[in-house]
Amino acid sequence: MWYRLISLLIGYGFGLFQTAIVIGKIQGFDIRKEGSGNAGTTNMLRTKGAKDALLTLIGDFMKAVCAVLIVQAVFAHRAPQMLVLLKMYAGVGAVLGHDFPFYLHFKGGKGVATTAGVIAAISPLAGILCIVVFFALFFPLHLVSVCSLSAYSFFFLQVLVLGAIGRFHMTVPYVIETDVLAAVLTGLCFWQHRSNLRRLMRGEEKKVYLHRSLNEEVQKGQR
Known part of the structure; x- marks a missing residue:
């Protein structure tokens, strides 16, 4: 039981690092006041562009990888x-930790990039397959929520298999x-995307x- 709790706390500690908010502080903006208000990759891409979105993706991805690798080193x-x-x-x-950071009143992101890091750290092949599923749907649909939920569901099926x-x-x-x-x-992913x-x-x-x-043009057209 203690090993489980320690692993959970290690993960939560790493998850508290909110990449989008840190990038915003460095550049002088608060991502929570931009677009959808979500502190994640999608909102960063929609409001600030691909460069900041990529940095957000990498940061949120790597914090999960680091957490998993540390647990592996400790308990191997x-x-x-x-x-x-x-x-x-x-x-x-x-x-x-990413979705519910205590110091932000438990309001963080939706955890997609962080989960991608978890998948990749546990099973690189599963991570690659989930990425393939995501982008196979993204380029024809451009609906990140559909792509994320589909990749999550595929991840769950892979774990079962x-x-x-x-x-x-x-x-x-x-x-x-x-x-x-x-x-x-x-289930948490679906709840966060309700x-x-x-x-x-x-x-x-x-x-x-x-x-x-293109995001700005779409937003203007929907107003």
Whole structure:
């Protein structure tokens, strides 16, 4: 139990680093007062452009990778029989820290880039496949919410399959617990995107492009 809690806290500590807010402070703006007010990659791309969005993506991605790798280093010899499970706890903690930072009144981002870091750190192949799913949908649709939720769902399916075929090298109870954590992450993602889902059902979800000028044109056209 203590190993799980320690892993969760390590992840939460790393998740508290809000990349978009730090970039804003350096450049003299508050991303929470721009666009949708979300402190994440999509809002940064829509309002500030690809460069700042990429920096946000890298920062949010790497904090999860660092959390998972630290847990791996700490517990690789102490608890090898449940290592993937502990790394998943670190990942859950990182996403919770990103989504619900205590020092920002528990209002952070939606955790997509952070979860991408979790996936890549636990299974690089799974991370690559999720990226393929994301961009395979992004370029024809330009709906980040649809792409993110699809990639999340694919991640959950991969965890189920990898656990079932023994790739995690854990006993069944640990595999099931890992599946539950993956389901929690996926459910949290859908919950964080609930407003996007409502807009999608109404046909009002805004499209996002890699060029800031296109985003500005779309926003003007929707006013």
